[in-house]
Amino acid sequence: MSELQDNALLLRLIPFSDSSLIAHLLTEHHGRICVLARGARRIKSPFRASLLQLQQLNIRWKEPRTGTMGTLLESTRLKSLVDEKQSLSGQSLLAKASTLFPDGVSQGYHELFDAFTLLQNRPEDSGLNAACWQLFEDAGLVGDLESCWHCGESIAILPLSYWFNGHLLCDKCSNKHGMAISLGLKKAIREHMKNPNCKLSREQTMSWSHMIKQVEQFHKH
Incomplete structure (x- = not known):
């Protein structure tokens, strides 16, 4: 075992x-x-202070002889990923990442690390939205906001497009069903992803949250 x-x-x-x-x-x-962290629940275990969520860790482990579960030998904290005020949002982000990057995948670390950077650098009310959107983009669950995700037609200058079942659609593909998405909201989301100083209104943040929930619901099925 190496x-x-x-x-x-x-x-x-x-x-x-x-x-x-x-x-x-x-x-x-x-x-x-x-990996199995032997004795980690014991009071004097070094893992109690080092094997923590919301931290960037450096770990050492032994590969299994058989099966897929190795044995954790050492864990060291490198740095915190978020401030304490963002800890609940951070826990939510971990839960989403655990679903998006299941056992056996070769990616996920850099995507989640980048999402935490967005979370940390955005306001509390919209940071989780930005971080989730980044994860969804990296996982291929959402596309750009310039074209219909069904037919591919440009909707960049249309006054309204529609959010239906976790997808951004044009008038024709949506039959005008779903939540109306204004040019202003699409622009605000794009700018907020690029610029931490771009603030969203409460209404824009709530609409974006609704969009994210629909993406999650659609991909649960």
Whole structure:
């Protein structure tokens, strides 16, 4: 069994026996892995202070002889990913990433790290939206806001397009069903993704949140 070392982001911890934990992590060079942290639930375990979510970690683990679950040997905290005030949003982002990047995938670390950077650098009310949108773009769940996602026709100058079942559609493809999306909202989302100083109105933030929820609902089926 060889030992490996890599930077990692902790997605979730699952109790295993009375004293151990199973850790699911996205690693920088080895994709998503699952490792057993023996004794991690014990009071004096070094993992209690080092195996934490919302931290960039550096871990060392031993590959399994059989199966897919290795054994965690060491975990070191490198830096916090978000401020304490963004911790709830950070937990929500981890849950979404855990679904988007399932066991066995080779990517996810850089995508999630970039999403956390967006979350940290945006206002509290819209930061999670921006971070989720970035994850969705990287996972191919959302496209650009310039064309209909069904027929490909340009909607860049149309006063209204429509958000239906997690997709941005033109008049014809949507039959004008769904939530109306104005040019102003599309522009605001684009600018907010690029510029942390671009603020969204409460109404724009709520509309964007609704769009994101529909994407999640559509891809659950």
